[in-house]
Amino acid sequence: MNPHRKIGDVILKAENISLSFGGVKALTNISLDVREHEICAIIGPNGAGKSSMLNVINGVYHPQEGRVSYKGHVRDSMHAHEAARHGIARTFQNIALFKGMSVLDNIMTGRNLKMHTNFLQQALYWGATQREEIRHRRKVEEIIDFLQIENIRKTPVGRLPYGLQKRVELGRALAAEPTLLLLDEPMAGMNVEEKQDMCRFILDVNDEFGTTIVLIEHDMGVVMDISDRVIVLDYGKKIGDGSPEEVRANPDVIAAYLGTSH
Numbered sequence: 133m134n135p136h137r138k139i140g141d142v143i144l145k146a147e148n149i150s151l152s153f154g155g156v157k158a159l160t161n162i163s164l165d166v167r168e169h170e171i172c173a174i175i176g177p178n179g180a181g182k183s184s185m186l187n188v189i190n191g192v193y194h195p196q197e198g199r200v201s202y203k204g205h206v207r208d209s210m211h212a213h214e215a216a217r218h219g220i221a222r223t224f225q226n227i228a229l230f231k232g233m234s235v236l237d238n239i240m241t242g243r244n245l246k247m248h249t250n251f252l253q254q255a256l257y258w259g260a261t262q263r264e265e266i267r268h269r270r271k272v273e274e275i276i277d278f279l280q281i282e283n284i285r286k287t288p289v290g291r292l293p294y295g296l297q298k299r300v301e302l303g304r305a306l307a308a309e310p311t312l313l314l315l316d317e318p319m320a321g322m323n324v325e326e327k328q329d330m331c332r333f334i335l336d337v338n339d340e341f342g343t344t345i346v347l348i349e350h351d352m353g354v355v356m357d358i359s360d361r362v363i364v365l366d367y368g369k370k371i372g373d374g375s376p377e378e379v380r381a382n383p384d385v386i387a388a389y390l391g392t393s394h
């Protein structure tokens with residue numbers, strides 16, 4: 133077994149998170165742990181608060197109550213750029229890419245935070261800047277190889293089919309070399325074959341780089357297949373947390389799903 137697959141200590145801890153928008157309670161008293169190297173799925177019906185939870189974790193939303201600690205550092209409010217600097221990367225429910233830019237350039241944008249030299253340094257230390265640029269290019273090329281998208285590296289993202297755009301977005305997130313990767317419905321709108329490919333890449337990222345992954349997904353087959361643990365939200369409350377088998381047998385979870393699908 134690959135040593136990366138050994139699930140480690142708690143890396144992310146959310147405690148008693150409550151978040152509301154005006155009168156809408158998006159999250160009510162949610163606590164959850166994510167352990168290093170694990171693949172943790174967040175599931176739940178539409179509007180359950182799944183995306184809001186990811187937005188709290190990466191500092192886009194600031195909850196009215198509760199706190200988040202990441203790698204042992206507690207923070208009441210962390211901004212999105214700080215989260216990124218601490219190794220949290222994210223993909224979005226609605227693809228967030230520059231449609232007119234090539235695949236390569238889009239993935240390169242994921243390296244922005246890794247680029248240390250500023251404009252003045254670039255002017256003064258041309259050699260160092262060039263070495264840095266080469267290093268970044270190499271990393272991006274590695275990701276392109278890993279995701280098997282060499283043939284489309286120069287293609288503007290807007291011209292690609294949806295499934296490949298999702299893969300490029302994963303590439304942009306990976307370019308930041310994250311410790312914790314948050315994926316908001318990485319397989320939504322995909323056909324069966326595209327979903328299988330995406331599952332494979334998620335498992336490979338976890339396995340080869342040891343990346344901890346939190347993903348939101350509606351496809352139960354996928355969730356049960358790839359997750360170490362599943363957290364279930366319903367109307368902003370946590371109603372289940374356990375192994376896929378435990379969650380599948382949880383009466384509250386069954387009721388929530390039957391309740392919304394009928």
Ligand SMILES: Nc1ncnc2c1ncn2[C@@H]1O[C@H](COP(=O)(O)OP(=O)(O)OP(=O)(O)O)[C@@H](O)[C@H]1O
Nearest residue numbers: 153156157158176177178179180181182183184185
């Ligand atoms: N920025 C916002 N402003 C106002 N209300 C919001 C905002 N973001 C989320 N909400 C509300 O919070 C609740 C939870 O939304 P959220 O997007 O987190 O759900 P979700 O579980 O991701 O749903 P879906 O499966 O449809 O993506 C919903 O009632 C939603 O309308």
Ligand SMILES: [Mg+2]
Nearest residue numbers: 182183184225
């Ligand atoms: Mg959502």
